[in-house]
Amino acid sequence: MESVYQHFRKEEREFIDKVFGWKQIVTEQYRPKLTDFLDPREQKIIKTLIGENPDVHVQFFGGYKNAERKRAFFYPDYIQPTLDDFSMFAFEIMFPKKFVTLSHREVLGSLMSLGLKRSKFGDIIIHDETVQVMVAQEIANFLQLNWNKIGKISVRLKQIPFEDVFSHEEEMDISLITVSSLRLDAVLANVYHQSRQKIKSLIENSLVKVNWKIVEDAHFEIAEDDVLSVRGFGRSKVLAIEGKTRKDKWRIKIGIQK
Known part of the structure; x- marks a missing residue:
């Protein structure tokens, strides 16, 4: 289990344990399991953990094509999911x-x-x-x-x-930034053109979220696919971390919500 945990953040361990519990329901009791609504980060964790498992399948549905929050339906081979299964x-x-x-x-x-x-x-x-x-x-x-x-x-x-239901695609402006570190305050300061001190204050005052959860640690390290939101400034997404420049800075592709 430790080898699985090491690929994720420490605070995600509890959710990982839940996913394995849902998987166990399907494999041992041979019955489906429906979750509550999950944010995109939780959906990604499920996809990573279940993968191409031949014994457990999972589908997601949130009411419309581009839904952000979705319910997950875990099921064995004998079931063909329908919309009714998502309750x-x-x-x-x-x-x-x-x-x-x-x-x-x-x-x-x-x-x-x-x-x-x-x-x-x-x-x-x-x-x-x-x-x-x-x-x-x-x-x-x-x-x-x-x-x-x-x-x-x-x-x-x-x-x-x-x-x-109205289906919409979130519009984003794509930009490439370079930062000295992957720390949350460093990235947000660059994205929103604010001082590190200003961003640090927003973080410490619970006004910053990463993947829909409040983060109060300026040292928090961001990763690909993280969704960042700052009260009063909007939302952005880490589309790719493209490695380091010759000057040892991180090059990051960011999508900023219009």
């Missing part, structure tokens, strides 16, 4: 659009205030005036009964078919 609903939030608008933060905050775990709902999509949210089937009735306000705005939920 997921798509809802459109109905509200008086002529008078108000809703932001992603307001919708997310309202959901969390109901006492729900973040893992029980997927992407929140805002397209023009339309707001849609993917939710686990097990909380759907609870939401329909209890989610009637976002702030002071009265809302109601309308279930929609998955084909009516």
Whole structure:
């Protein structure tokens, strides 16, 4: 097991253990296992650990083609997965659009205030005036009964078919940067053109996330495919670490959200 752990970050060990537990359910009990919604980093860990395993297969679904958060369905050979296996609903939030608008933060905050775990709902999509949210089937009735306000705005939920969910590709500006180290503060300072001290302060004040989790250590080392977000500055992704320059600096390809 230690040989597996060494390929991942220390804080990911707990999730790795969960993945092996889900795999064990399929191999030993010969039955499927459905997870909650997972972020892209967790999905990548699963793909790496399961690989081309002949005894355990896994598929992901988040409600639409380019979904970020998805449920994983682990299954043995005898099962052919369908959308029903993912136990997921798509809802459109109905509200008086002529008078108000809703932001992603307001919708997310309202959901969390109901006492729900973040893992029980997927992407929140805002397209023009339309707001849609993917939710686990097990909380759907609870939401329909209890989610009637976002702030002071009265809302109601309308279930929609998955084909009516807005699919969108995140647009990014691609740039190549060179940094003295792979430390989080060094990379973010370069990406967002801020001083290391400014970035360090943001990190220490819990305003920086790596792969959707708050990181408060400026020395944290970034890796390929990491998604970085800084409150007030936006989101970026480490597309590739292309090695070192002659001056011993790291060359990194970064995608910055438009």
